[in-house]
Amino acid sequence: MPFDAADSPAIVVEGLVKDYKKIRAVDGLDFAIPTGVIAGFLGPNGAGKTTTFRALLGLTRITEGRIEVLGHPVPTELQAVTKQVGAIVEEPGLLKSLSGRINLRVAADTLGFGHERIEEMLDFVGLSDHANRKVDEYSKGMRQRLALAAAMLGEPRLLLLDEPLDGLDPAGQRAFRSRLRDLADTGATVVVSSHDLADIEALADYVVVIDHGRLVAQGTLESLLDGGATTVVVSDPARAVAVLASSGISAVDNVGRLMVSEEDGSRIIQVLGQAGIYPSEVTPARSTLEAVFLGMTGTEER
Amino acid sequence: MSLLHAEYLKLSRRRFYPVMILILGVLTGLTALFLLVFGQIAPDLAGDVPVLEKPGAYTAGAQQMAGQTWFALILAVVLLGGELSTTAWATSLTRDARKTAHIGSRLTIFVLAAWAAMVLATAGWALIVLFVSPGDGTPSLADWLGMVWRLGLIQLAWVALGMGGIAMLRSVGPAIGAVIAFSFIEGILALWGPYENVSLTAASTGLFDIGVGGFMDTFIPGGDLGLAHSVTIIAGWTVLGIVLTWWGLQRRDA
Numbered sequence: 001m002p003f004d005a006a007d008s009p010a011i012v013v014e015g016l017v018k019d020y021k022k023i024r025a026v027d028g029l030d031f032a033i034p035t036g037v038i039a040g041f042l043g044p045n046g047a048g049k050t051t052t053f054r055a056l057l058g059l060t061r062i063t064e065g066r067i068e069v070l071g072h073p074v075p076t077e078l079q080a081v082t083k084q085v086g087a088i089v090e091e092p093g094l095l096k097s098l099s100g101r102i103n104l105r106v107a108a109d110t111l112g113f114g115h116e117r118i119e120e121m122l123d124f125v126g127l128s129d130h131a132n133r134k135v136d137e138y139s140k141g142m143r144q145r146l147a148l149a150a151a152m153l154g155e156p157r158l159l160l161l162d163e164p165l166d167g168l169d170p171a172g173q174r175a176f177r178s179r180l181r182d183l184a185d186t187g188a189t190v191v192v193s194s195h196d197l198a199d200i201e202a203l204a205d206y207v208v209v210i211d212h213g214r215l216v217a218q219g220t221l222e223s224l225l226d227g228g229a230t231t232v233v234v235s236d237p238a239r240a241v242a243v244l245a246s247s248g249i250s251a252v253d254n255v256g257r258l259m260v261s262e263e264d265g266s267r268i269i270q271v272l273g274q275a276g277i278y279p280s281e282v283t284p285a286r287s288t289l290e291a292v293f294l295g296m297t298g299t300e301e302r
Numbered sequence: 303m304s305l306l307h308a309e310y311l312k313l314s315r316r317r318f319y320p321v322m323i324l325i326l327g328v329l330t331g332l333t334a335l336f337l338l339v340f341g342q343i344a345p346d347l348a349g350d351v352p353v354l355e356k357p358g359a360y361t362a363g364a365q366q367m368a369g370q371t372w373f374a375l376i377l378a379v380v381l382l383g384g385e386l387s388t389t390a391w392a393t394s395l396t397r398d399a400r401k402t403a404h405i406g407s408r409l410t411i412f413v414l415a416a417w418a419a420m421v422l423a424t425a426g427w428a429l430i431v432l433f434v435s436p437g438d439g440t441p442s443l444a445d446w447l448g449m450v451w452r453l454g455l456i457q458l459a460w461v462a463l464g465m466g467g468i469a470m471l472r473s474v475g476p477a478i479g480a481v482i483a484f485s486f487i488e489g490i491l492a493l494w495g496p497y498e499n500v501s502l503t504a505a506s507t508g509l510f511d512i513g514v515g516g517f518m519d520t521f522i523p524g525g526d527l528g529l530a531h532s533v534t535i536i537a538g539w540t541v542l543g544i545v546l547t548w549w550g551l552q553r554r555d556a
Contacts, residue, residue, distance in 0.1 A: 057396050060555040078399040085396070093393025098315050109308035110397040154397075 008071060010035045010158050010189040011056065016065035018051050018213075025051040027213035029065070033191060033206060038184045040200030040207045040221075041193040042293060048213035049193040053089055053162050057082070070158055083111070086156035088164055092147030094135045100146050101131040107150040121149040125179060141172035148179065159183065159190045165199045177203050201289040209293060225289060230265050232258040233281035234272065243275040244268070259285060305398065305407035313415055318380060323419050326373055330423045333366055334430045342434070355437030361510060363427030364449035367420040368456045368506040371489075374416040375481040378464025382408055383474035392556040405547055409461060416457040421450055452509045459502055459536045460485075462543025469550025492523040499527075502539045508532035 009032040018026040026048040033039045043049045054060040056067060058075040067074040069081045094103050104118045122128045125145035135143060144164055151159055159180075165173045180203065184190050194200050200207060200221075207224055209216040217224060234240045237253040244251045244260060249271065251260040262268055265282045272279060313319055341353035354362050385391040394404055441449070467481040468474065485503075492501035504524025509532045524532070 054392075054555065058399055059392050059395060075399075082396055082399045087393075087396040089389065089392060089396065091389045093389040093391075093396075095312060095390060097317070098312070102311060102315050106308045106311050107397060109304040109311065110394055112304045112398065150393075 008035065009033055009068075010070060011191065012066075012068040013052070013056075014066040016052065016055060016067065017063040018048075018055060018060060019063045025213055026055070026062075029210060029213060029215055031208045031210075031215050031218050033189065033208065035189050036184070036187055037206040038180060038190045038192065038204050040204030041191055041210070042197065042200055042207060042289075043193075043195065043210040043216075045195055047195075047211050049195075049210065050090060050162055051213075052210070053087070053160055053193060056160060057085070057087055057089065059089065083154065084156055085158045085160060086151030086154060087160040087162075088144075088147045088151055089160070089162045092143050092150075094143055094147060094150075096136040097134060099132050099134055100127055100138070100142075103135060103146060104131075104150055104153065108153050111154045113154055117153055117155070121152055124152070124182075125149040126175065141168045141176075144168060144172070144176065145179075148176070152183065157188055159188060161190065161192045163194055164192060165194065165196065173199065197290045197293055207289070221289070229285040230260045230262055230268060231281070231283050231285040232260050232268060232272075232279050234258065234277055234279050236277065239275075240272055240277050240279075243272060243277060247271045305403055306410060309407050309411035313381065313411055319377070319415060319419075322373060322377060323422065326370060326419055326423050327426060329370070330366070330427055331430075334363075334427055337362070337366075338430055338434050342436070354431075354435060356431060356435050357437070357439040357441050359431045359435045359437070360428050360441050361445070361449065363431065364420075364424045364453060365507065365510045366427065367424050367453055368510065369503075370420065370423070371460050371485045371503075372482060373419060374412070374457045374460035375464040375467070375485060376478060377416055378412050378461045379468045379477045379481055380474060381412060382465050383468040383472075383477055386468060386472050386551075387474060391551075395556050401551060402548070405465070405544070405551065409458075409465060409544070409547075412461045412465070413454070413458050416461055417454040420453045420457060424449065424453065449510075455533065455536055456506045456509065459539040459543065462540045462547065463502075464543075466543040466546025466550065469547040472550075472554070498523050499531075500535055500538070502535060505532040505535035505539075509536070 011031075011033040013029055013031050016026050016029040017024065029048065029052060041049055041052070051060060055062050056069055056074060058078040058081070061075075070084050072080045074081055095106065098106070101118065101122065104121065105115055108115050108118060119128070122131050125148055127142060127145055127149065130138070130142060135146065138146065148161070148164065151161070161180075165176055168176060177199075180190050180192070184205075192200065192203060204221050206219070207221050208218045232240070232251070233256065237256055237258055240258060241251045241253055244258075244262075249260060249262045249268065251258045260268055263284070265284070269279060269282060336351065337354055338359060341348040341351050385394065395401065398404065463484070464481050467484070468477040471477040471480060488501060489503045491497045492503040498504045501524065504527055507524035508527025509529065527535070
């Protein structure tokens with residue numbers, strides 16, 4: 001695990017509330033993200049992810065609550081925060097009529113840094129050969145990578161990336177993930193918001209799940225995925241499901257393999273055995289993030 | 303300085319600014335044709351249109367540029383509006399959270415750009431005067447420098463108002479309509495005596511302390527405003543523009 005619990009958290013949010021006129025976008029959100037992790041910030045569409053990101057960056061005035069980023073209260077010490085944080089919020093804020101290289105020069109100037117790292121960053125995101133083309137001519141993936149390069153120019157200690165993999169093809173996603181992992185390996189904290197669970201499962205060490213503007217769960221990916229399920233193989237899955245249900249244990253038939261929501265294998269064997277069903281296989285199941293997420297949010301689609 | 307350089311890069315690498323200068327050049331050429339050439343080549347058709355003579359024709363050129371309010375307004379609206387209507391403005395704030403510094407750097411570069419364009423157009427006008435206008439003499443160096451700073455001061459006020467317009471409305475199309483309409487209405491209101499004393503259009507004329515002569519003076523108010531009065535009016539409108547910009551950007555989330 002790349003993070004140390006003794007480190008002060010990179011982000012602390014307590015009781016965050018954000019109202020847009022009559023709509024409450026974030027409703028008493030509490031979470032903390034340790035330093036040095038790649039954290040997935042998960043939630044269905046409309047859960048409040050982007051609003052929370054914008055609040056972390058001081059782009060939106062919060063209604064209530066307390067935010068601390070890299071030890072600095074936001075928005076009170078926002079200027080100190082922005083110099084240590086790289087961000088992509090919503091669409092990458094690129095100037096499309098300018099080339100990739102000029103966009104990075106503008107970013108470096110706005111950050112107040114020199115241009116020394118521009119070539120290194122172009123190389124890091126694989127855009128050196130396209131640096132003189134106008135961003136208007138870039139594919140979506142290239143724009144995302146350029147935005148990542150711009151976000152990383154100041155050697156940030158924290159990267160906040162809002163849906164960075166959205167719209168990228170699988171190869172682009174893989175390349176992007178690889179670059180984020182490289183970055184995290186240098187000790188930076190990376191927070192990636194997404195509604196795509198596979199993205200987060202492939203990338204994150206730590207996960208924060210929110211829904212309806214509230215915290216649903218947070219913890220390491222391992223702790224969220226290990227939890228309470230067992231795979232059972234029987235000759236008559238349909239009857240086994242009914243027997244287990246009568247004992248208050250839910251199970252789903254997944255093409256002959258039952259996914260049973262009970263951690264204790266011996267209890268499953270006992271219940272099935274009493275009904276004359278003898279499993280040929282009982283093994284602890286590792287949930288998918290999707291299963292955990294859907295269980296927590298109770299939402300298949302929104 | 304870095305923020306200023308960022309704004310300079312954004313302006314200098316886009317086609318928008320040269321295109322604006324080209325349009326200003328065409329309009330300046332047409333105005334010169336009307337005021338400097340037309341009366342000489344077709345005096346019967348020109349009627350009451352005066353033929354400007356040297357050295358006043360030189361100063362009249364700078365005064366003409368002072369009336370090109372659309373340039374500063376559209377420049378400010380399009381450049382700042384292009385950022386506000388996308389995530390570019392918010393992204394800038396994630397890199398440097400000082401909103402005042404962002405406003406200041408944009409105001410500075412936009413004013414310098416509008417100013418440079420006006421000086422360039424005035425130089426073009428002067429070149430035409432040199433070759434086609436009757437009369438003798440040229441303004442002194444002090445007079446030329448006086449024209450240059452006056453043009454800069456006027457651009458400052460109109461750029462600030464353009465930024466204020468886009469900051470309040472956030473949408474480029476409606477903001478261009480609003481600021482151009484404001485400029486037009488302000489120019490008409492300047493003909494009304496009481497308002498002339500606070501009119502930006504009148505103050506622009508007052509700065510130069512010159513009328514073009516003949517019936518045209520009827521349509522160019524502000525000739526009687528003193529220099530100090532004109533500067534005060536322009537400073538007041540500049541402050542209003544900056545306050546509107548700040549308020550417009552502050553009252554809503556980035």
